[in-house]
Amino acid sequence: MANVRKIKNRPRQDGSVKVSWRATWAGPDGVRQSKNFDLKGEAKAWLDSVSAGLVGGSSTMTVTQLAEAHIANFHGLVRAGARRTGTADGYQSILDTHIRDHKIGRTRLSNLRSPDIQGFLDEVVQSGGSINLARQIRRSLVTWCRFGARRGWLLANPAQACAVEGDGEKADSEPFSLPSKDQLAALVKAATESTNPERDSAVVRILMFGGLRISEALGMADDAAAVRTTGGKLRVKERLDRTHRTLDPPKTKKGQRDVPIGQTTALAVRAWRLKRGPVGHFQHVDGRRERRLMPGRLFPNPKTGEGVWGYEDFIRDCWMPLMRAAGLVMMLPDSKGKNRPVAEFKPHVLRHVAVSLWLAQTPQPKPKKVQELVGHATLKMTMDTYGHLWRDEEEDDAIAQASERLIN
Template sequence: MASLERNSLQPRNGRARFSWTVRWRRPGQKHQAEKTFQTKAAAEMYKAKVELGMDGQGDRQTTVLDAAEDMLREYDGLVKEGLRKPCTLREKDAHVRNHIAPHEFAGRLIAETGTADIKDHLKELMRRGVSRHTARAVLVTIRLTWEHAVEKRVIPDSHAAAAAMVRLKGKNTKRKADPASIPPKADIRELFAAAAEAAEQDRGRRHAMVRIIAHAGLRSGELRALMEDSLILDKRPRVIVRRSADRKNNIFEKPKTDAGFRTVPLPPQAVSALRAWMVARPHTDDGFIFPSETGGLWTYERLYRVWCLTLRDASLATHRIRQKRRRKGGRDLIEREKVWEPEFSPHTLRHVFASAHIETGAKPKWIQEMMGHESLQMTMDLYGHLWPSTDQDLEQAARAAALFD
């Protein structure tokens, strides 16, 4: 191992001065080698390089593309273990394939690639028409590649720290989220009534589904992955959101972000519908609250079909003809089928949940936490127009100013 020592120098103008010496022993040599630096940062960086070269595990011939592809292989393993989402892997793979591999940047040795090289590459991408938003996403993949290279002892920690300091200045070209569109309260009442009336046909599945989405703000993937250990209907009824399922029926045991893990209180209307459903639901060995008819994970396609039927019964869906193209006997055939097209999706009930609480006085931070938003900015982009303004803002400003009178 290398060592780092501080040396006291002759004071200048009454100020203490120091230098920093890195000492190490090369394999097969009796005497220590040393090198002195004027700054601690430079000495620490050199010390890391020395230790990397000493342990024999560093590969100085690894290119940026080699490191990126190795990172993707490890990320694929995390996806198979259920620790990462397949959609994120596809995004990272697209970044490497489209924005790293075809460029000269990919062939550079990663140990010799610094922050200036990373910035130059990102600027080159934008000169070729890549949006600033996409360039920033590619930068995240580059940082992940550098962190992976550190774990593999290909580069020292200081290189990853330097990559983390890279910033792209300028306004992001990504369009912010549009304000949420909220259905009229009368439509939601009709939806609740239609779902309750269907209890004799589906044992209460629809009623429990619409109630928990509207009163807890669950995403469809969170609803499908909801299990018995996450639903408390006794004292202080609440739902603990800790799992999610994607449309390919993969279940993730932890949310994508820490904000996704949350506890949402349940009102009596939701508790009543859920208790009735828990008694009548199909048998499931996995503990799903909303299992399929065979007890497994409820697919998104089945959920959406039930949703369309519920909105049909509430007169909130329209009948239309959908064309499907398929190939049979070497010929392309066009089939027509009648489908019900709902006026809004299950996700809209999340907006209903947020708007109802805003109307009854909830604060932005509470809405952010209950919705599982990663940032308050996302909450304000979606629902900022629902909070009262004008006169109340003026009154609030006057009260704040009066504190100093």
């Protein structure tokens, strides 16, 4: 990929021929570069400098070492509060599970090329990995190589040019099915008749009519819910990390938002607070992995009356009993052939339900308003997910009428 060769130039008028030396090198993105020198030694020196643009002048840094350097730097940003712990864990998981023991992980940066990475991504999919997994791996490699380029360890980002088949179809744009109105009504009824109707009604209504993610509902501080008898507002400023149970800020700035709730949901929250009683501050770990004093949660741990209510505990002790009572549980065989209960839909589906209910109104809220309410980072994400729910009957009628006039 790198070489120095002798170049004979065109003869001069006096008949002499000047000889030069051309150093050629292919960058990490596969683009070839070259430069001419009068001396062979100068050409070799230049070639060594560009092909070994790594830490300490060493050309031995591997993809695994690059990833480790990035993750170590990322943990420093987590401690500074600029990044989230969960993201660092995701990078570490990709490195340990898919990169470290693969030949791509042992590849030196000086030899890393786009076709190497593309072949690796194709291999992930062909060996049974999901499209989403391949996308996650690609995003990690792009991030690591970008980090390496900023440090001067790479002259280009060889992962940037790579793609995953079907990469244009993002996870958020995948079609989803909404429960029927009868199913939703059965869930609301089950919540009002449960062993803890005040709590269950409040959490179901917040998810169904507020469009919160379950992590946002479980991570919400009690003082973030401002309710009155006629309605209220939920201030989303924290989320509960599912794996570590840390209280993190939302993933993006758009995730921090105020969500209005109607009278019935506000009254459900008030009833739950009266039943629950006051909640005090407690010691807990935040997104920086630092232990500090936190205000009480709207939905504290049911067993202790304080702290956080973990996702798995919520599913086991609240969601599945409600789904059973509503007749929304199926018995399906697991990998060992034993039947196990599976809910008809997960709590996150209620977020889609909330948006569909907003868009069923007349007039419909504008896309930008829906983006603000759901906390999407971009308007494109909102339209990719819910664009099919917008309607414009006047425009549809105008199109139909105009198309007929073209023939008559």
